[in-house]
Amino acid sequence: MTTLNRAIAGTAAAVLALTLAACSTGETTPDATSTPQETSSGEFPVTINHAFGDTVIDEEPQTVVAWGWGAADAILALGVVPAAIPAQPYGGDENGILPWIADELTELGADTPTILTAGTEAPIEEIAAVEPDIVLAPYSGLTQEEYDLLSAFTDVVAYPDQPWATPWRDVISITGQALGRPDEAADVLSTIDATIADNAAANPQFEGLSIAQVWPSADAFYVYLPADPRVEFSEDLGFVSAPSVTELDTGESTFYYTLSPELLDQLDADLLLVYADTQDNFDAFLTSDQAKLLPQVATGAVADIIGTAQVASVSPPTALSLTWGVDEYTEKLAAAVEKLNK
Template identity: 35%
Template structure:
């Protein structure tokens, strides 16, 4: 299990947000599965629009818990955790069930990029074809997932435990993460889900398209090219209030894709680590050397507090006024839960701030 990040003042860590609950016993879970099979989905049979027939089945998908065999193209797709539903929707498949966004979402438990994509598919929340939603505030909601009677459960980007995987597998075949919990690049998650749904060609095209968008839009902000960065979590007034994300996390991966470079101090410290973050003592904050420092905050007051903090204020990028602090939770979500839907949206909402900070770093 990974140690949760210190995030007392606002955002729970991804583990806290998607932490596993006590779950159901095997007998109780079997009863739920039988009930789901007899009653249909929690949202009727409106959702679950299948992909256009493609691919060759059966297919075998390898992952951290072994292999999952999909005998035929899934018609009813359910998802758990972040990102997976975005990928399915981006590939033109409306899930029968997906998690509500508990942090950074709108009043629909959704996001602007998900809403726009579902609208194009004629499955907006509140409509007859909308997916069922379930809360994951207390961990995976096995009962509600089972009620959707899925053919497959997508969790390519997740932090499933072995127990989670085994329980979900009693409901339907599960596509788990390939290696590291919360460490699957969005490109790899897209490829895995595309394979499971018989849409490998479409998935490859989607990845190429989004990568091209990132490259092209970043090129229009030339100030960021080659600039070093650190993406981290800063809590003013706390000696242990610093955590920095490693190259195993999708946030630094996004910045790297824009042409920026992960600061050597983080890259060197994280060598050999499989964690998506590393803790850093605030007493040594001045050693976090980079051109730009990126973080998220609950409000602008916290940004001011960071700048005035006697320790955090010594971070070189902050001293140079090259701090990017995202106060909009939806912006933070778009990078934390990087997906083929969220990243194009993020580009229009973060590049200007990154470029402004990079220009200050260049002075």
């Protein structure tokens, strides 16, 4: 599977963790156990319903493992240092640690957790070696078999309905519920919402402008649908998804589709937002015959999100990544809107 296809499948970083990915080897840190705050705002036992049934958590978990995308971020945002987190090769450093995770660990004065091997399957043996009280995987591809294996030795919280489909706000809420910190989770969400509102208020020119979000490659041209979290994020800032985005939908996925070259000129929108792994990839697209067919390229109304960490930070956003990347994101959009208005 190509990097592009991994990025398209809902979230670049999360789906990359499902695929061959970079091979971190389950590096461990001595005494890598969770370090929760002394107090929590919730009461136990707590029952959480998810795709595989009900998980009853009898007492506040002390050794917490994150799996999938966004769970580690939510755990840390709630003041708990997880015992183990998955490597995230897409956007992460040489150890698969995302920059906002590294920043939060530094802020908390915490050691690096055990790094679980990324891949298409949950590393059951690596997780078992940590001896967790709970595995939190609310945004993941956990299978029934993996859930059963994990449940044999620990509590497991999976996604509410479908794999890789939990709204990012729900990831935070579910994590707060599981850790007995629902009030803290609500505070994290309030802070994020305030950050988004501040950025929207600082950029009133975004209000009502139509946007199309795409990932071009040598093989195909991908368009993100309104159901994709990154589109929802832009709407939070005041943009609207261009009607042409849904009118041209081929129905191949709930959150993206491939657009034929002969239809590119029909992707009508005030603004085009382009995602790319590297500057070279973006530059190659902008000078391609494909790009010349897009009306936004002619007007210069093109914003870019370039770099694996930058793409991952909004794909979808997390409890930590949104505030990490939102300033650059809005600056890029503001620059493109300014060109539109000239």
